[in-house]
Amino acid sequence: GENVGLHLPTLSVQEGDNSIINCAYSNSASDYFIWYKQESGKGPQFIIDIRSNMDKRQGQRVTVLLNKTVKHLSLQIAATQPGDSAVYFCADDAGGTSYGKLTFGQGTILTVHP
Amino acid sequence: GAVVSQHPSWVICKSGTSVKIECRSLDFQATTMFWYRQFPKQSLMLMATSNEGSKATYEQGVEKDKFLINHASLTLSTLTVTSAHPEDSSFYICSASSGQLKGKAFFGQGTRLTVV
Numbered sequence: 001g002e003n004v005g006l007h008l009p010t011l012s013v014q015e016g017d018n019s020i021i022n023c024a025y026s027n028s029a030s031d032y033f034i035w036y037k038q039e040s041g042k043g044p045q046f047i048i049d050i051r052s053n054m055d056k057r058q059g060q061r062v063t064v065l066l067n068k069t070v071k072h073l074s075l076q077i078a079a080t081q082p083g084d085s086a087v088y089f090c091a092d093d094a095g096g097t098s099y100g101k102l103t104f105g106q107g108t109i110l111t112v113h114p
Numbered sequence: 115g116a117v118v119s120q121h122p123s124w125v126i127c128k129s130g131t132s133v134k135i136e137c138r139s140l141d142f143q144a145t146t147m148f149w150y151r152q153f154p155k156q157s158l159m160l161m162a163t164s165n166e167g168s169k170a171t172y173e174q175g176v177e178k179d180k181f182l183i184n185h186a187s188l189t190l191s192t193l194t195v196t197s198a199h200p201e202d203s204s205f206y207i208c209s210a211s212s213g214q215l216k217g218k219a220f221f222g223q224g225t226r227l228t229v230v
Contacts, residue, residue: 043221100211100219
């Protein structure tokens with residue numbers, strides 16, 4: 001998931017629908033994965049995380065799925081609300097001596113229509 | 115808990131001047147802080163890793179003499195953009211992590227730099 005300067009992909013949904021946002025990562029050594037929500041002009045806000053020894057983790061209205069075989073993450077948002085409109089980024093952490101050093105995916109713009 | 119504060123939130127400066135951005139961990143000691151840059155409609159790109167009491171480690175392509183990083187204490191890291199040019203205009207974001215927090219990174223609110 002390197003940033004190559006392209007426009008971010010977009011996802012438009014109706015309020016109440018479920019949203020699925022996908023992300024690919026490239027580092028097979030990564031063992032910790034996080035989803036962030038970023039609203040305009042703000043820093044990333046933690047949503048949910050998952051470690052490599054799991055393939056699914058659920059939070060409040062959100063679920064993260066991890067497929068290490070194909071290096072793919074997804075974020076599922078249930079009953080999407082207008083307040084969920086934002087840019088969503090996945091990030092992976094290769095750990096080692098620099099925990100917290102993240103590589104961000106391209107990002108997806110989520111727009112929720114009332 | 116785990117609050118990271120950046121200051122200023124936005125700054126406008128003239129070309130050729132230097133600008134300092136502060137990143138503070140308010141309720142925990144951050145052994146490591148990270149600085150990212152984000153251009154409009156793009157993702158976050160890591161610029162450097164800052165460890166308290168040692169020199170920062172810069173990512174490939176990031177000029178260490180232009181982006182000076184100081185991590186003088188466990189709660190404060192600063193990024194100084196020296197001799198700023200319009201192409202340095204961007205959104206700069208810091209994050210902080212520590213072993214206490216099991217390596218999780220917490221982000222500041224970002225600083226919008228505009229160089230005119």
